[in-house]
Amino acid sequence: xxxxxxxxxxxxxxxxxxxxxxxxxxxxxxxxxxxxxxxxxxxxxxxxxxxxxxxxxxxxxxxxxxxxxxxxxxxxxxxxxxxxxxxxxxxxxxxxxxxxxxxxxxxxxxxxxxxxxxxxxxxxxxxxxxxxxxxxxxxxxxxxxxxxxxxxxxxxxxxxxxxxxxxxxxxxxxxxxxxxxxxxxxxxxxxxxxxxxxxxxxxxxxxxxxxxxxxxxxxxxxxxxxxxxxxxxxxxxxxxxxxxxxxxxxxxxxxxxxxxxxxxxxxxxxxxxxxxxxxxxxxxxxxxxxxxxxxxxxxxxxxxxxxxxxxxxxxxxxxxxxxxxxxxxxxxxxxxxxxxxxxxxxxxxxxx
Amino acid sequence: xxxxxxxxxxxxxxxxxxxxxxxxxxxxxxxxxxxxxxxxxxxxxxxxxxxxxxxxxxxxxxxxxxxxxxxxxxxxxxxxxxxxxxxxxxxxxxxxxxxxxxxxxxxxxxxxxxxxxxxxxxxxxxxxxxxxxxxxxxxxxxxxxxxxxxxxxxxxxxxxxxxxxxxxxxxxxxxxxxxxxxxxxxxxxxxxxxxxxxxxxxxxxxxxxxxxxxxxxxxxxxxxxxxxxxxxxxxxxxxxxxxxxxxxxxxxxxxxxxxxxxxxxxxxxxxxxxxxxxxx
Amino acid sequence: xxxxxxxxxxxxxxxxxxxxxxxxxxxxxxxxxxxxxxxxxxxxxxxxxxxxxxxxxxxxxxxxxxxxxxxxxxxxxxxxxxxxxxxxxxxxxxxxxxxxxxxxxxxxxxxxxxxxxxxxxxxxxxxxxxxxxxxxxxxxxxxxxxxxxxxxxxxxxxxxxxxxxxxxxxxxxxxxxxxxxxxxxxxxxxxxxxxxxxxxxxxxxxxxxxxxxxxxxxxxxxxxxxxxxxxxxxxxxxxxxxxxxxxxxxxxxxxxxxxxxxxxxxxxxxxxxxxxxxxxxxxxxxx
Numbered sequence: 001x002x003x004x005x006x007x008x009x010x011x012x013x014x015x016x017x018x019x020x021x022x023x024x025x026x027x028x029x030x031x032x033x034x035x036x037x038x039x040x041x042x043x044x045x046x047x048x049x050x051x052x053x054x055x056x057x058x059x060x061x062x063x064x065x066x067x068x069x070x071x072x073x074x075x076x077x078x079x080x081x082x083x084x085x086x087x088x089x090x091x092x093x094x095x096x097x098x099x100x101x102x103x104x105x106x107x108x109x110x111x112x113x114x115x116x117x118x119x120x121x122x123x124x125x126x127x128x129x130x131x132x133x134x135x136x137x138x139x140x141x142x143x144x145x146x147x148x149x150x151x152x153x154x155x156x157x158x159x160x161x162x163x164x165x166x167x168x169x170x171x172x173x174x175x176x177x178x179x180x181x182x183x184x185x186x187x188x189x190x191x192x193x194x195x196x197x198x199x200x201x202x203x204x205x206x207x208x209x210x211x212x213x214x215x216x217x218x219x220x221x222x223x224x225x226x227x228x229x230x231x232x233x234x235x236x237x238x239x240x241x242x243x244x245x246x247x248x249x250x251x252x253x254x255x256x257x258x259x260x261x262x263x264x265x266x267x268x269x270x271x272x273x274x275x276x277x278x279x280x281x282x283x284x285x286x287x288x289x290x291x292x293x294x295x296x297x298x299x300x301x302x303x304x305x306x307x308x309x310x311x312x313x314x315x316x317x318x319x320x321x322x323x324x325x326x327x328x329x330x331x332x333x334x335x336x337x338x339x340x341x342x343x344x345x346x347x348x349x350x351x352x
Numbered sequence: 353x354x355x356x357x358x359x360x361x362x363x364x365x366x367x368x369x370x371x372x373x374x375x376x377x378x379x380x381x382x383x384x385x386x387x388x389x390x391x392x393x394x395x396x397x398x399x400x401x402x403x404x405x406x407x408x409x410x411x412x413x414x415x416x417x418x419x420x421x422x423x424x425x426x427x428x429x430x431x432x433x434x435x436x437x438x439x440x441x442x443x444x445x446x447x448x449x450x451x452x453x454x455x456x457x458x459x460x461x462x463x464x465x466x467x468x469x470x471x472x473x474x475x476x477x478x479x480x481x482x483x484x485x486x487x488x489x490x491x492x493x494x495x496x497x498x499x500x501x502x503x504x505x506x507x508x509x510x511x512x513x514x515x516x517x518x519x520x521x522x523x524x525x526x527x528x529x530x531x532x533x534x535x536x537x538x539x540x541x542x543x544x545x546x547x548x549x550x551x552x553x554x555x556x557x558x559x560x561x562x563x564x565x566x567x568x569x570x571x572x573x574x575x576x577x578x579x580x581x582x583x584x585x586x587x588x589x590x591x592x593x594x595x596x597x598x599x600x601x602x603x604x605x606x607x608x609x610x611x612x613x614x615x616x617x618x619x620x621x622x623x624x625x626x627x628x629x630x631x632x
Numbered sequence: 633x634x635x636x637x638x639x640x641x642x643x644x645x646x647x648x649x650x651x652x653x654x655x656x657x658x659x660x661x662x663x664x665x666x667x668x669x670x671x672x673x674x675x676x677x678x679x680x681x682x683x684x685x686x687x688x689x690x691x692x693x694x695x696x697x698x699x700x701x702x703x704x705x706x707x708x709x710x711x712x713x714x715x716x717x718x719x720x721x722x723x724x725x726x727x728x729x730x731x732x733x734x735x736x737x738x739x740x741x742x743x744x745x746x747x748x749x750x751x752x753x754x755x756x757x758x759x760x761x762x763x764x765x766x767x768x769x770x771x772x773x774x775x776x777x778x779x780x781x782x783x784x785x786x787x788x789x790x791x792x793x794x795x796x797x798x799x800x801x802x803x804x805x806x807x808x809x810x811x812x813x814x815x816x817x818x819x820x821x822x823x824x825x826x827x828x829x830x831x832x833x834x835x836x837x838x839x840x841x842x843x844x845x846x847x848x849x850x851x852x853x854x855x856x857x858x859x860x861x862x863x864x865x866x867x868x869x870x871x872x873x874x875x876x877x878x879x880x881x882x883x884x885x886x887x888x889x890x891x892x893x894x895x896x897x898x899x900x901x902x903x904x905x906x907x908x909x910x911x912x913x914x915x916x917x918x919x
Binding site: 050051052071072073077078079081082083085087088089098099102103146150 | 521523524526527528529530531532533537542545546
Binding site for chain 3: 361362364367368370371374375377378379381382384385388396397398399400401443444446447449450451453454455456457458459462465466468469470471472473474475476477478479480481482483484499500502503506507510535560563564566567570571581582585586596599600603606607610611614615618622
């Protein structure tokens with residue numbers, strides 16, 4: 001019913017191409033997040049699905065129907081905007097019922113559907129209020145309510161949580177997720193916050209400079225990033241990168257440090273490679289290599305250490321409580337089975 | 353709400369003196385107009401002049417209201433001001449919406465064109481306008497002045513409304529489009545209700561400007577069936593061999609509606625007028 | 633937003649057509665009239681020669697410069713001073729602000745007649761106040777004395793428009809963040825330092841735009857002069873717009889009036905252009 005298929009879609013503004021042909025298939029009921037740095041084209045893509053931007057070339061279909069030339073209202077979608085875009089001169093009730101009013105749905109039916117959505121979102125006490133009298137979280141719920149009331153095939157979210165404070169964001173994150181589990185409506189959600197993406201999505205589409213870098217489940221992206229961009233974009237604190245080359249089963253960093261990985265690089269033997277190590281994959285080891293400590297940041301559950309290691313500045317996150325002071329040295333090694341290797345020139349992951 | 357402990361600024365007495373002077377300068381002529389309008393002829397022409405009328409009289413007003421053409425001109429002014437204000441508003445709403453929300457070829461040129469309308473020396477186009485109106489048979493008609501007043505009201509109306517429309521978040525309109533609104537539906541259900549202060553500011557501005565306009569009226573309305581109040585007032589002096597009591601009474605009749613309109617809406621009006629100035 | 637290409641133009645079209653009819657067409661028509669005679673025959677530049685020759689044209693031009701220069705300079709100075717005054721905190725400030733604007737709102741013709749009455753030589757309140765306080769020895773013929781009439785008319789014009797400057801500049805002053813003043817205060821600035829180093833630079837863009845508007849208005853303002861002196865006495869207050877008006881409607885010499893209009897128009901455009909160039913970076917017109 002609500003499957004969305006995006007097929008080789010391009011977008012030009014004048015002579016400038018901002019989307020270079022992207023393809024994604026989103027299954028009915030799936031929660032897909034488009035994530036990437038600002039300017040990567042994720043919002044443009046979402047707005048093309050909504051019908052707010054023209055599709056330069058390619059095809060978008062919703063529920064098996066090509067929607068390229070359909071007006072937004074005929075696409076069976078609803079959208080939640082970053083600023084919520086609540087109509088300031090209408091009450092919560094009128095805001096939520098506006099689309100039904102335009103469709104000439106009867107008053108009783110509208111009231112019923114608004115009450116139903118308000119019930120789901122806990123908005124019953126606020127129906128008669130105006131948006132300016134609501135808190136940020138409540139406004140966010142009204143924006144979702146306005147979408148739910150329409151019972152569309154697809155929900156579109158454009159950075160809906162970025163105007164909320166940190167605590168509320170975490171709470172709304174789980175509310176949106178719970179609503180999705182209950183309504184099972186296909187959802188396309190845009191954010192620049194990779195934590196949001198990781199915690200909410202069934203699948204994540206990582207975009208960068210108008211192309212799709214990788215599509216996969218959150219853990220696939222974390223465990224097997226397809227390239228250097230995804231590797232550094234997903235995960236916080238982000239992955240450490242060491243430049244060097246492979247000699248047999250050893251990685252030789254540019255400063256000459258030799259790290260044994262217990263695996264080869266296949267065809268990339270001798271070529272420049274980049275080794276990626278997530279902070280939590282460094283371990284203290286008396287047989288490891290010296291790391292000169294720059295700062296130590298205990299967070300309680302773990303200790304984050306910034307150190308100079310193999311000619312680069314790296315961050316390690318250790319379960320142990322480290323008492324060493326800046327300037328002192330500790331010996332650490334990367335968990336060899338969990339390091340990632342990338343071709344430095346192309347940025348592509350080197351398969352084992 | 354930040355009030356610093358040390359109050360800098362002008363000393364209190366200086367502020368007081370300054371404000372009193374400014375108010376005197378601005379308001380004294382009105383006071384004198386009002387006082388003169390209720391004096392009898394003999395009292396107007398005494399040396400030295402009397403400050404307060406010894407025998408206040410409504411006779412000047414009676415003369416203006418019952419023995420002159422002023423009531424007729426008042427009605428003409430109302431028709432022409434309401435007509436041109438309404439027409440300008442309708443045209444400006446659509447034009448401003450087009451400028452604020454769409455990109456089209458030549459938009460900067462057309463916006464500059466509208467702006468130049470505001471800067472045009474009126475004296476330079478009176479002659480051809482007169483000839484054009486004469487050809488169209490619009491000299492000495494309501495429609496002639498209503499149309500010509502578009503020159504005065506339309507450019508600023510378009511400018512003010514464009515900045516009001518631009519200030520309304522685009523997302524609101526996009527939300528309405530997704531909710532199923534048509535373009536015109538968006539304009540009438542979302543944009544206009546949210547621009548109400550701007551609309552009022554534009555209305556008041558247009559009305560005041562057309563109500564006060566003198567030169568076009570002088571050239572294009574020479575028949576007493578369409579003459580407006582300003583023309584009536586300028587004639588009044590000769591008509592009664594400069595009966596200053598009558599002139600002042602007529603001035604009051606002309607000023608009071610406009611002053612009331614302004615004072616009622618002044619907050620919106622000043623806000624609308626200055627919005628563009630402070631944003632730039 | 634996703635739209636067909638011409639939708640915006642369609643919205644703007646009715647207004648543009650009306651303005652085009654009322655502005656572009658007459659401007660072109662003026663040009664045409666200026667090089668033809670009253671039967672429509674091309675006569676080259678003879679109309680221009682005819683209007684430029686009489687001494688009165690030069691005099692009107694000089695009068696116009698005095699009128700515009702005197703009015704605008706005083707309007708800006710007094711308006712800005714009033715704005716600084718009204719920017720102080722005192723009780724009843726908003727009422728004072730509204731009342732101050734009244735001279736700007738009332739019809740020009742009302743201002744003209746009321747002031748003409750107040751400046752009346754025999755029965756005017758101004759002569760009474762000045763003679764009774766001893767400021768002048770005997771009644772002054774304000775509107776009949778060739779040396780006084782222009783300054784008097786300028787004064788009336790200043791009275792009419794300085795409130796507009798005050799309100800615009802006041803809005804500019806109020807949009808200056810309070811932090812700036814507080815920072816200056818911490819740095820030891822006095823009130824006059826604040827005015828000079830923070831307030832005035834802060835309202836520069838507003839002043840630039842307002843000044844341009846005032847120049848245009850002064851060039852267009854016929855009402856006050858026409859209603860009080862009609863350009864007299866002895867052409868002492870004849871400004872070019874009034875001369876155009878007289879040529880056209882009193883002498884019924886449309887072609888010569890058109891030639892004068894073209895010259896006037898060219899000068900105005902030149903002034904505006906130079907002003908915008910000099911005062912740049914000017915506020916973007918399109919914004």
